[in-house]
Amino acid sequence: MRPWLEKQLHLIDFTLVSLARRKTKNVGLLLAYTLIVFVLASLSLFTHALRSEASYVLAGSPEVILQRMVAGRHDLIPAGYLERIGRIRGVQKKEGRLWGYYYDPVVNANYTFMARPASEVADGTIMVGSALARERGLAPGNTISFRSYAGKLFGFTVAAVLSPDSELLSADLVLLSESDFRRFFEYPEGHYTDIALSVANPQEVRTVAAKLSAALPDSRPILREEVLRTYQSLFDWREGIVLTVLAGAILAFAILAWEKASGLSAEERREIGILKAIGWETSDVIRMKVWEGLIISLTAFLLGGIAAYVQVFHFGAAVFAPVLKGWSVLYPRFTLVPAVDGLQIATLFFFTVVPYTAAVLVPIWRAAITDPDAVMRA
Amino acid sequence: MRPSTLVLALLAGLALAFAVIFGHFSGSTATDAERLAANRALVERYGLTDLALFTEARYTRHPSQADLHSAFQDHPAALEHFPTGSLVSPRSLPLFRDAPLAGKTTSPD
Incomplete structure (x- = not known):
């Protein structure tokens, strides 16, 4: 167990140094990633909390x-x-x-x-x-x-x-x-x-x-069941509308992340070639890249999630208020009871962390199985 | 300290904070439960049917009570112009909404 752990720690050390070499690019990616998770998580938390509150209180109508x-x-x-x-x-x-x-x-x-x-x-x-x-x-x-x-x-x-x-x-x-x-x-x-x-x-x-x-x-x-259904569908629809508006931004991020994760820069390619030449195994290179993907996506997911929670339940969902207010002069000030749907969080995790980590693997595997000399010369 | 230890500790800290915030602080506290119960009592007492989220137009104030073509109520073919109109969904009712009720009884009680 211990040598395995030691090896992983060394791999992480190496990954971090490698990430630090392209600091601006990686910090930018992490920020964009966190922002996307923040918006999606806020939307999901806000609509779920409103839906739960509406269905609880309106059950008395x-x-x-x-x-x-x-x-x-x-x-x-x-x-x-x-x-x-x-x-x-x-x-x-x-x-x-x-x-x-x-x-x-x-x-x-x-x-x-x-x-x-x-x-x-x-x-x-x-x-x-x-x-x-x-x-x-x-x-x-x-x-x-x-x-x-x-x-x-x-x-x-x-x-x-x-x-x-x-x-x-x-x-x-x-x-x-x-x-x-x-x-x-x-x-x-x-x-x-x-x-x-x-x-x-x-x-x-x-x-x-x-x-x-x-x-x-x-x-x-x-x-009454129609009243409750109206509120269920109302927030589903609202969530859908905001998601549609956000679709462009999400797509842009997906392209950025995919490009970053799946396309290797000449520098990265050379790095892999050198690692292979000095004796790294293909599996080590892949492990190193998995750690890279996991560190970036997990940090973004956790930071984005926590920020979303604080924004929705402690700052009254200030990001969505202007959208909800419309032309209303009288808009209620309200704090929502934190209601979290585990499935929603799991879905968000699955659609943010897993694809990025997976996208990292394919090009690395392709580069890692090629002859080091050919990789370095390419 | 090794960078890996630092990053792993940071990630573990974030994961713990995430788990505590989402796990422990979610759900209603005693104050929340009291407020929710008071609001439900208010709904029961006054017979309220809707949230006061969209007060900009008459028909968006009570989406569950508005008639089916309220967006065109000003005059025929009047296009919806309140922003809420794009946020409030069409009612999810079957096309022939009274169909399930039809033929169930022949006379009132």
């Missing part, structure tokens, strides 16, 4: 939401619609919900207004999301006025600001009483935005949706 469609568009639930649903077996509770959007020209932002029972939010008061409070400089006790779509001015007192921890869900939320909501948006009495139904048994949700579709052909039931 209503089992079924019933919208009414008119000419293919979402319309208000008219009076008497709730009663028409009747009593469907399995449905524990059905309640009309009131919510809508309000565009605030002061900060050019869209808010989500949602009505709550008077027991939670008193008339004339509102509860606001913390991103909104930050943007408008609001604190509990302040008053704020909104001009309704009918042109009337409504003043509200801020009763509370929702916890900043819930910003990912409530950044733009304005909770107000039902009567305020109806007055503000001039909602006809008895009308609702949609209906939320809670179903006790998850096995029955599809049956309930089928019954709703049959009873109310103009309705569109949205199941």
